[in-house]
Amino acid sequence: MQRIITIERFIIEREHEIPGATGEFSKLLTDLALASKIVWREVSKAGLVDIIGSTGKVNISGDVVQKLDEFANEIFINVMQKGGHLCVMASEESKGLIEIPDELAKGKYVLVFDPLDGSSNIDVNVSIGSIFGIFRRVTTSGKGTERDILQPGRNLVAAGYIVYGSSTIFVYTTGNGVHGFTLDPSIGEFLLSHENIRIPKKGDIYSVNEGYYERWDENMKRFINYLKAEDKATGRPYKLRYVGTLVADFHRTLLYGGIFMYPGDKKNPEGKLRLLYEAAPLAYVVEKAGGRASDGFRNILDIEPTSLHQRTPLFIGSEEDVKLAEKFIQGKAED
Numbered sequence: 427m428q429r430i431i432t433i434e435r436f437i438i439e440r441e442h443e444i445p446g447a448t449g450e451f452s453k454l455l456t457d458l459a460l461a462s463k464i465v466w467r468e469v470s471k472a473g474l475v476d477i478i479g480s481t482g483k484v485n486i487s488g489d490v491v492q493k494l495d496e497f498a499n500e501i502f503i504n505v506m507q508k509g510g511h512l513c514v515m516a517s518e519e520s521k522g523l524i525e526i527p528d529e530l531a532k533g534k535y536v537l538v539f540d541p542l543d544g545s546s547n548i549d550v551n552v553s554i555g556s557i558f559g560i561f562r563r564v565t566t567s568g569k570g571t572e573r574d575i576l577q578p579g580r581n582l583v584a585a586g587y588i589v590y591g592s593s594t595i596f597v598y599t600t601g602n603g604v605h606g607f608t609l610d611p612s613i614g615e616f617l618l619s620h621e622n623i624r625i626p627k628k629g630d631i632y633s634v635n636e637g638y639y640e641r642w643d644e645n646m647k648r649f650i651n652y653l654k655a656e657d658k659a660t661g662r663p664y665k666l667r668y669v670g671t672l673v674a675d676f677h678r679t680l681l682y683g684g685i686f687m688y689p690g691d692k693k694n695p696e697g698k699l700r701l702l703y704e705a706a707p708l709a710y711v712v713e714k715a716g717g718r719a720s721d722g723f724r725n726i727l728d729i730e731p732t733s734l735h736q737r738t739p740l741f742i743g744s745e746e747d748v749k750l751a752e753k754f755i756q757g758k759a760e761d
């Protein structure tokens with residue numbers, strides 16, 4: 427019988443691998459697992475209680491806020507601020523910095539997160555998810571500031587995501603391998619199910635919203651046409667898979683290989699996805715699994731954020747597929 431390891435046990439056993447880590451870092455990760463279990467509980471019964479449907483409000487991204495969005499945001503803030511490990515947070519659902527209340531202890535870490543990604547899919551029972559990234563603070567004491575938040579993904583010390591789907595899985599890395607834990611609802615525990623995930627160097631699946639084809643520039647169109655062309659020697663045509671929830675499309679890409687894309691276009695030159703709490707944490711995960719993430723020209727992890735909610739084009743997945751996308755996007759590829 428395979429050894430049953432809970433995420434808490436796994437984190438403690440691996441604590442020694444993180445340079446300078448104290449128990450504080452492990453507790454931060456286990457708090458995230460707790461927060462995601464509470465979100466899962468509401469997401470899994472969303473169809474049963476009057477939590478479905480929109481609040482009618484609009485968040486900073488201009489998306490209509492679903493009640494579950496607000497609930498998830500409040501849960502992550504509530505659970506994470508009490509742990510005493512953070513000096514400041516930032517969330518897709520919160521316009522500005524999320525300060526730690528004066529009466530609560532502050533720590534040396536910073537949390538950036540998207541509490542519920544894919545909220546437009548909530549009402550049709552399609553997988554949704556949460557994304558998080560953890561930095562060490564750069565200021566020395568007191569309340570955290572924007573300087574602590576606006577760090578490039580290269581500075582992350584941990585990142586991960588949760589997919590609330592046919593099963594619920596918590597995937598994270600602290601730089602030493604990428605590990606997945608599947609929730610056993612009967613005991614309310616995340617159990618190790620995917621140790622040391624490695625993304626294939628090349629895949630045969632592409633994931634993009636082709637509905638925007640006419641908005642793309644010629645290089646992007648050429649790349650998609652290249653992937654769809656018949657050529658056995660290079661494993662083409664690729665298959666198209668697109669859920670419409672970043673976390674679900676990314677998780678499939680991480681396990682099966684291939685490439686997920688949300689490019690800029692004529693209407694949205696920077697695309698739709700957010701750098702700080704969507705692209706950068708997933709870029710950190712994919713790189714630790716042997717993959718690559720780019721905005722078409724630069725590694726996502728090297729981009730210095732200048733504002734909390736700034737967007738970035740995103741090409742993420744198997745190293746060979748992302749590098750080929752970059753060649754097309756930069757106009758350097760032969761068809």
Ligand code: P6P
Binds near residue numbers: 635
């Ligand atoms: P489109 C969900 O609303 C989201 O923010 C991401 O999870 C997803 O990848 C993207 O938007 C889908 O956007 O324009 O294809 O509907």
